[in-house]
Amino acid sequence: MPETAPERSGNYWTYIRWKLREPxxxxxxxxxLIIIGIGSSCQTKISQGTYGNYTNLNLAWGFAVTLAIxxxxxxxxxxLxxxxxxxLALFRGFPGRMVPRYIIAQVFGAFCGAAILYGNYKVALEAFDPDMKxxxxxxxxxxxxxxxxxxxxxADHDMTREVIASGILHVVVLALGDENNAPPGAGLGAFITGLTIMAIGMSQGWISGYAINPARDxxxxxxxxxxxxxxxxxxxDSWWWLNGAIISTISGGILGCLMYDLFVFGGDVSVVNFPGCRLREATGISKLHHMVRAVVSKNKQEDAWESKAEKGQSRSKAVAEQWRDQSCHASEVGSSS
Structure with missing residues (x-):
């Protein structure tokens, strides 16, 4: 995104696009991505394999991801x-304020893609499945x-496999962005990500449909x-849309990122590699430490007063004694000089 807004030259849409360029x-x-991916599923199934097979379907999803990137x-x-x-917000410092607008854009884009694709295949779908089964x-x-x-x-076994598939994808995504590993050349990251989708589909696809993307499902x-x-x-299937396509994919992504950062990544941008003081600040432990220290100091002060009181002295008498000792010390210093 440009650092400064474009000049308002009578085209208000230019300014709107600048403000919302990323979403x-x-x-x-x-x-x-959705039009190509789901379109490949429709063409393969409705044509009864005449114009596609399972391999073509995985290739289409992989290339759809590549083109979208x-x-x-x-x-x-x-x-996407x-x-x-x-x-990326949890492990790579992606701004938290941008997360909601990205997710909203992804969800709306997937919905529009599904609607367009259904309209494109409406006649064929109604002939293929008039009962909407x-x-x-x-x-x-x-x-x-x-x-x-x-x-x-x-469904529990399928959710486990969805966690694994999503974890693999996120490990690859972090590896592609790791400058200290083996980052690909310009533009190759999208192609490798697409190959990863193909590999996941060809090895894990029939088990759960490999959602690996909450918005896609x-x-x-x-x-x-x-x-x-x-x-x-x-x-x-036990509320698959929630347990499998959302919770399992996000959990798998977090697990995959955690594994990559624990065993491979050495940068300090990840919370796994934060220095001690920064980790305490990120987790709130530093604030807890200050709170504990304040309580302990207060308790020590109260213990000192109680010690005085146990000797038969009240708090006010203890203060007076301390003030008198300081006054006497000051007088001695003055007389000696």
């Missing part, structure tokens, strides 16, 4: 994921949202609910 970039990048990366950093935004061979809801595989044991889910897919989109 706009996140919104547009997320919009295109190229679109937004130079302006906003290309987070609420979990990444939160983790969540389960079944011709169910269309899984094309837009993530769901645990029916072949897996329980939540916003299409909201859209499906609004157009009539019913409340089951919220209740299925």
């Amino acid at each position: 706009f970039a996140e919104w547009l990048g997320m919009l295109i 190229y679109i937004s990366g130079g302006v906003s950093g290309g987070h 994921n609420p979990a990444i935004t939160i983790c 969540l389960y079944g061979t011709n169910a269309s809801a899984p094309l837009f949202i993530t769901m645990p595989s029916e072949d897996c044991l329980t 939540l916003c299409p889910r909201i859209f499906l609910w609004l157009i009539g897919y019913g409340d089951l989109v919220w209740h299925h």
